[in-house]
Amino acid sequence: MRPGTLVPGPSVMKRTQHCNELRPVHAGQTVTLVGWVHSRRDLGGVLFIDLRDREGRTQTVFDPADLPRDVFEAATHLHAESVIEVVGTVRTRPNGTENTKIATGQVEVLVKQFTVLNHAEVLPFPVDDPEVANKVNEELRLQYRYLDLRRPEMIRNLRTRSKVAIATRSYMDEQGFLEVETPTLFKSTPEGAREFLVPNRRDPGTFYALPQSPQQFKQILMVGGVERYFQLARCYRDEDLRADRQPEFTQVDIEMSFIEREDIYNLIEGLLKRVWKTALNMDLPTPFKRIPFVEALNRWGIDKPDTRFGMELVDFTEEFRSSTFKVFAGAVANGGVVKALNAKGLAGATQGQIETMTEYAKSFGAKGLAFIKVENNEWKSPIVKFFTEAEKAALIAKLGIEEGDLILFAADQWLNACEILGKIRLYCAEVLKTQGKLTLDPQRFDFLWVVDFPLLSYDKEMNRWYSSHHPFTAPVAEDIPLLTADPKKVRGQHYDIVVNGVELGGGSIRIHQPDVQKTIFEKVLAITPEETQLRFGYMLEAFKYGAPPHGGIALGFDRMIAILCNTTSIRDVIAFPKTAKGVDLMTSSPSTVSARQLRDLHIEVKAARKEEPPRPA
């Protein structure tokens, strides 16, 4: 530590006000403020230091006429982000020197004494300049997360998160829900996401798993007569990460008994109303739209549509059924469909951009991407020569084609064609945004429910059916006879809540009859009775002893907060997030453990470790 920075003075550590509190009315009072040195302006004869805490900042003045020489000298050497305590007198600022940018700008504190509570070395990146700090490499921000969190933007996010968590708890309490904690040391259930395993020291070769969600416990709680359960539950999934996916994340987990789907819709609409009011002081209109899965795919090509802009998909299967253009007619003959979308105003796309789009489409399974550019009253396209006048007329009528449009086609099996164009639609929207041709109001939130999902999907490689959602989802009652007859047609009582193209959450009414559950496991999913018994025996058993009809939902809490904070990365709303490879850069975890620990756990590591990467000091 530098000599002279420790200045004698009373370290009472009791502030009289925080740094966003002083006003002209306090003039004349002696106050104690504590906080971080935000900025220092040394004019030679007088020194200004802005002191910052969580709440805001206050200008303090060091006048050499008022202070012993060594005290003043020490103050001139204070580094940004040192933690100090000052005692001084509040006074209104001289005329013309008020700062209207900050709430405390009418006053200043004339320092009489100060103490350095902690001397800060020069920081690895600035936290006081929002312009620069916003652009700092995220690697560095994560390594020095405690500095990053001092930025007002990050504090604001944490505050929003806290307020929403508390609002959620109070709303759920008002609705008669009990907050119940469930174990995070759970049983391995290999369906679905890959799990994190926890070795069991007491019985070599056995493992706990961290739960992907409290799904089974919350259903058991219903059997246990809790009737209304909720939890802000930490969940763990060992899958590859994205901007909106972390290996551990938080769900608002909900389950209730004696209800139907509509009860869940009402409950969640009420919760989201409360949350948006709390965080943004916005009144959300309810009820939200309900859109069947099939309609969502047909219109937007995705089961979580962003309905803030148009460019909906249009079906041309009938128009091209007997077209001379064999790519389209052939797809239809194979039981597929022809779909198109009008990317309004994108005719100016370069050959390169079209190429990029085609590659993008191919990257998720498209064979190609047919297009028409409408430029200078002309249709520029390699395929338009195959079209009849009737086909062209149909395109103009159904797509509303105008000068400057770009028409994109997909011809494939229904789901593929829809999904390809759905992704292209989002890609086009991004392009239009960067060109300034599409602007979305940040205050606009298009909520909707997607309903009537197919209960089952078919895995061609494994040659078997699997649950679209999870195996406890109840079929729509009238579709139960189809379970064994025509599984593809069975709709599940599953629902997703979607906002602005983000899947905020999902849930379902559950199966509460053990015989239906057994049919699903053994007849439809083709899990052997032994396997069923091993994995889910306790649930089937529980359902024999008086299981109420029940259902629930889970909302992605991190995603919700990210939307409220207007950020696309949930890392910005998690205090200590991990990188895309699941590493905590601050603590350098995961890390190796001692041979002793491994021995205790009966674990032998066989794979060779790659070299430890060099870490900056």
Added chain:
RNA sequence: GGGGGUGUAGCUCAACUGGUUAGAGCGCUGCCCUGUCACGGCAGAGGUUACGGGUUCGAGCCCCGCCACUCCCGCCA
């Protein structure tokens, strides 16, 4: 597992087609400055161009490998 992007001073970035001693702003250090608030002025320090190879008379730039971060596909019942 696959594809794209990024990596140059403490931070944010520049450096043309491969060509002199790798620059700028901020920050840092020293000096000056009594009303600043992105204070101002002068001077200075600071670089293994992520890392390892290669091509070349010559590499921040080209090639191969590798590491990290990031976005996407697969994956996420």
